[in-house]
């Protein structure tokens with residue numbers, strides 16, 4: 001039995017509440033395969049589209065009453081709530097179908113500590129919300145002063161600072177639930193970013209990358225495997241070219257060479273690979289895997305996906 005932290009990619013959640021509910025049912029099958037095999041599972045998930053949508057809704061309300069603007073940390077907490085609710089419900093139903101309904105499933109509102117002086121605050125890079133054409137994005141930038149950037153060839157999106165996770169405020173509660181054999185959804189959307197100010201923690205406007213937050217969580221709870229589930233079966237070199245090659249089993253040294261060569265797109269695969277490296281190098285014996293959602297249970301036995309290790 002292994003302790004596994006999963007980072008669920010955006011394609012596992014969709015772009016609307018209805019789509020998310022249906023997609024969560026699919027994601028729940030992969031998660032339940034691992035639970036049924038006897039593993040201890042913690043699930044982190046993205047929130048880029050969702051947090052952008054929530055913030056935009058409040059910005060529209062605040063147009064007539066600026067007091068009604070909802071700060072980003074609160075928007076992230078809301079996204080954790082409704083995504084966690086869908087995942088909790090879907091995983092629970094899947095477990096009941098497999099006669100495993102006695103395993104509790106819970107989502108935990110998670111706050112993640114960041115450094116207020118992180119250089120990421122000077123250069124917003126995390127895409128959130130919907131995709132726009134370049135023309136529309138530039139018009140919105142002029143009207144609102146918000147920053148939009150091109151997102152990995154997929155269109156233009158609003159961007160916000162994305163500092164690196166340092167610690168998880170709820171780590172003791174998280175460890176307690178995991179040790180008790182509960183299935184936990186945590187670090188949703190990378191966690192609510194908090195900084196230490198004066199003698200207390202407070203929220204800060206940012207969206208943490210969920211792959212980095214999940215890797216940090218995996219190290220903190222002493223997981224054996226960190227698995228990033230996304231839309232592709234493997235990490236590739238020469239991705240999208242005629243000579244693309246799937247990576248199956250790579251050492252950190254090898255994958256770092258590929259990072260230097262610029263093999264992984266900065267807004268999509270690079271953070272996953274970097275998060276995978278962070279976890280795999282944090283302690284001897286720890287393994288990271290990047291695989292497709294559908295192949296999760298095969299991937300942990302090295303029958304699919306890209307394994308990264310020391």
Ligand SMILES: Nc1ncnc2c1ncn2[C@@H]1O[C@H](COP(=O)(O)OP(=O)(O)O)[C@@H](O)[C@H]1O
Pocket residue numbers: 008009010011046229230231232234235236237238239263264265267268269270
């Ligand atoms: N070298 C690469 N190998 C595999 N996929 C890559 C590579 N470079 C870019 N990608 C793209 O990265 C995507 C995963 O990033 P993204 O869509 O942002 O993830 P998420 O599942 O978290 O939403 C893949 O579906 C693929 O299109």
Ligand SMILES: NC(=O)OP(=O)(O)O
Pocket residue numbers: 009010045046047048049127188189190207208209210211
């Ligand atoms: N917070 C975060 O990383 O979300 P996405 O995976 O949806 O970009």
